[in-house]
Amino acid sequence: MAPVARIAVDVSLAHLDRPFDYLVPAELDGVAVPGCRVRVRFAGRLVDGFLLERGEGSAHAGTLAYLEKVVSAEPVLRPEVARLARAVADRYAGCLADVLRLAVPPRHARTEAAAASTVERPDEAWANEWDPYPGGPELISALANGESPRAVVTVLPGEDWPARLAEAVAATVHSGRGAVVVVPDARDLDRLDAAVATPHAVLAAAQGPAQRYRQFLLASRGAVPVVLGTRAAAFAPMAPLGLVAIWDDGDDLHAEPRAPYPHALQVLLMRAQLESAGALVLATSRSAEAQLLVETRWAVPIAADRSVVRVRAPQVAPTGDDLDRARDPAAAVARLPSLAWRTARDALASGAPVLVQVPRRGYLPAVSCVECHAPARCGRCAGPLELRSSHAVAACRWCGRPAADFACHRCGGRRLRAAVIGAGRTAEELGRAFPGSPVRTSGRDAVLSTVGPEPALVVATPGAEPRAEGGYGAVLLLDTWALLTRADLRAGEEALRRWLTAATLARPGPDGGRVVVVADGGLVAVQALLRWDPATFAARELGERRELGFPPAARMASLTGPADAVADLLTLAALPEGAEVLGPVPVAASDGAAEERALVRVASRHEGAALAAALHAAAGVRSARKAEGAVRIQVDPRELW
């Protein structure tokens, strides 16, 4: 074979983020195949790497070193995945090595030796129940015919989404192509795993090394045509790829917390683009990112007609926080608005369980408009305002400008109020208000996946709501202010997503479960819930982001680190024309150290590539100089505040 091996070394230094050429010694010629793991001497020490390709020559002027060792001839990094990883690194201003660590699980030698490699590509039947969705059955047929449709699907309340995804997957496999499906967490993965009858591998973060590698090899060796998993599965090898799909792309869990912080949705979309595969973005709600796909016509929207939604959606009613409470002692015990208390009581009496959604504790104090309750934003850069104990006046969290002359961007109000979030209601309090009904909790440390059909109060934090057999008789959405006044640009979108997720667990239809949301019925997000209209809300949300210059309409990068380091990086970066730097402002680092954060934004997504390239190059100059202090670069950080 060709004598030169191009190697991606496992070194995450920005200035070394490119392949290096080595000579293949004669005895390794047969095993040094593209995609295999190698060890090479790099700057005097032995490092791991992946062999990207073999070539005849090298552009390197100096003499080439020899490969030290081929760890295994198993081609774990397929060319399409290498290309995807490079594109993801570029998009997120990060290093290929960091992305490859996310994409390829660590080797487990025993598993590699033992794992079977039978190719199993059954000719799937692909009947489907997409009829309620105009364009749905055609979408499935297109996949079965080997086409690559792209759609943002808004599912009906109570939809058996794992079954719908399973149908899309079966149709894709029928066409002789593979599918990769990503869900937020282990609970969703279990459901999907159960629903998909096509032979598949399951890749989850929680798996042990052997299990994880075994499942990875099933896909890598082409033994199965389908991979289901959590965010890292977006990189799973699958050739030829016919479909990528994601469930509930608005869930934070899709955002990778390790550098370069890629989001599973973006990874899958890039992948669909690179490999000409179909793409399905499936959710009960709709994120601004999904809306952008629709508005740019990258994907078609698929949703049931309003008439069908009306029949399937539960009845939702808003209620003020405390108007009737004083008149209703039983409700006061639970600190529940009267309507919420009565709705729960009736559901329990009818023999059905009741879901109570309570936000998690510990949100940051935010500032909002006294008149319309809109989160207060900076007059200059539209960043969120915050109150600090050291300052009398609220100031912008992004650019630091004091907001002495505040004017609400929505209603023009000039007064601010602190929206400090108090503690949530406890399960014990609810238990006292409903003596005789069992109270169950589902939250952070103990998540229930399902509860029985018998009457019970089920208190859950967002994302941990168990499904109830037969559906809930009532769903109460409490302390909604905690969600809505979060100092986060996604607060409204996130609140609606969480409410819809809980409400979708109610018995379907106007005569089914009742949903009570304790919030002002005039708020946009609450209106969207009452009308069960996430698409219109998403369009409005994206419109606002466009006006304010926020992602995904614009592209932003946050630079966090010691003050000198952030300043140094900003000096070195040859930012694209029109890039706007906000801040830096002081932020509290996790370990208490004083850090600063600057935000850089460009108006269009096209300039995003140039922005990422400029930041990566500047980081390269700093790492080459061994400059003091690390700067964390996050492109389109999910939590912008």
Added chain:
DNA sequence: TCAATCCGTATC
């Protein structure tokens, strides 16, 4: 004039 040492830079 040459060798020992220092510093900066590249790392194949």
Added chain:
DNA sequence: ATACGGATTGAC
């Protein structure tokens, strides 16, 4: 991290 090249320094 380590290795190398060019510059710098000090002794003959």
